[in-house]
Amino acid sequence: MTMTSTPTTTPNATRRAGPPAAGGHGSSAGGRRRGREALHEVTRHGVAILVGLGFGAVVALAIVDEPSGSLHAPGGVATFAGNLAALVGTYLALVMVLLVSRVAVVERAIGQDQLVRWHKRVSPWPLSLIALHAVLTTIGYAQAAKTGVWAELGSFVRTYPDMLAAVVGFGLMMLVGIVSIRAIRRRVRHETWWALHLYLYMALALSFAHQIVLGPSFVGHPLTVAVWSAAWAATAGLVLAYRVGLPVVRTLRHKLRVVEVREEGPGVASIICEGRDLDRLGVQGGQFFAWRFLVRGMWWQAHPYSLSALPSSRYLRLTVKAVGDHSSAVATLRPGTRVAIEGPYGRFTRDAATQPDLLLLAAGIGVTALRALLEDLPADSSPVVVLRASKPEDLVLRAEIDELVRARGGKLHELIGSRQKVRVDRSSLVRLVPDLKRRDAFVCGPPEFVSHIEAVLRSAGIPRTQVHHEAFSL
Secondary structure (H helix, E strand, O other): OOEEEEEEOOOOOOOOOOOOOOOOHHHHHHHHHHHHHHHHHHHHHHHHHHHHHHHHHOOOOHHHOOOOHHHHHHOOHHHHHHHHHHHHHHHHHHHHHOEEEEEEHHHHHHHHHHHHHHHHHHHHHHHHHHHHHHHHHHHHHHHOEEEEHHHHHHHHHHHHHHHHHHHHHHHHHHHHHHHHHHHHHHOHHHHHHHHHHHHHHHHOOOOOHHHHOOOOOOOOHHHHHHHHHHHHHHHHHHHHHHHHHHHHHHHHOOOOOEEEEEEEEEEEEEEEEEEEOHHOOOOOOOOOEEEEOOOOOHHHHHHHHEEOOOOOEEEEEEEOOOOOHHHHHHOOOOOEEEEEEEEEEOOOOOOOOOOOOOEEEEHHHHHHHHHHHHHHOOOOOOOEEEEEEEEEHHHHOHHHHHHHHHHHEEEEEEEOOOOOOOOOOOHHHOOOOOEEEEEEEEEOHHHHHHHHHHHHHHHHHHHHEEEEEEEEOO
């Protein structure tokens, strides 16, 4: 077991060029931070209002467009309930897609971590409601035709226009939903899970046609058709613009290629990429890109990796630990490999800070985002940095972090040993950081570590607004 606590102060250290950080000292920095946060708050409220208004409009149109007296007809109640479930489910499916469409202004205001969490929370609802729609509509039509449910289902597929495509789309949605269940997801390779998620876009497209042709809210209601068509077109447009168009433009503009692969520690490698005008990417320390390495077996999928250093005009660096097929293959890349990028993404940056002083905690490969974030802090920021590792050799980039901490007049604590022997709990954290309550905490590492540290910080009375995290997992 090893525990080191190294206070470091170097008042004459060279300062990094650039404006003061929002998390640093100074009234001008605080004013800029408050202005950005006010803009983000307006964006967050605006998004919430738009989603709420859209939901209300969906329900209202379903009620207004329902033919008079249809509820009293045989199967009328089941058919209406099925139609309402379809409209609400489809609307939530569009919201689910938009949450991960990576629209820049929304990403900056809310953060990708939070958007992904909302995406996961929303996703069961459209799948459940669309499944309920299939059941209720089949029952309603069967009651109206006075036939059995199975006979009516067969009639749907054989005789109704676009229904076969809708059934295929429904099947694809259910497949994606089943694979996304946590117990199953853990047993599926990231590459397989990612590829299956692409089928969700196909499923939504296949399902749209039959709604327009058969839906009671659409037949004879051109305004409803126009509104929904605009919503689908806008969703598709945003996804194509921000998930395809913008990455292509940035990739062609910056012309990234691998120039060096450097071993940093056991199973950890840094990939140095060269390009042009990389300082114009607008990257902040702590952000990440989705990387697509254009070689056989890797070109078709993008994986998220944080930058482990701020880019210069010609070079940028990511540092990757081999924990899966893709991350293992990254370490074997040859110089000259072309690279496509999406990003930068994430709010694990100095702008998220609400207090003037920072505490940075990292374990495992989470040290990469922390190292870049640390580089982005001003020389007078006095950060406290806590690194957690099982063995000394697992502290990758340790020398660089030590130098950056010294240059900023901060303190570096290294906690090395097994979880049983070296525990990070409330008492040990307060002992290491006596002024804990007046610091924003940035936590980065494996999900278990992040969750544990968040619980420790809450027990120490740190509000959620002062805790920022980035979790690394497959």
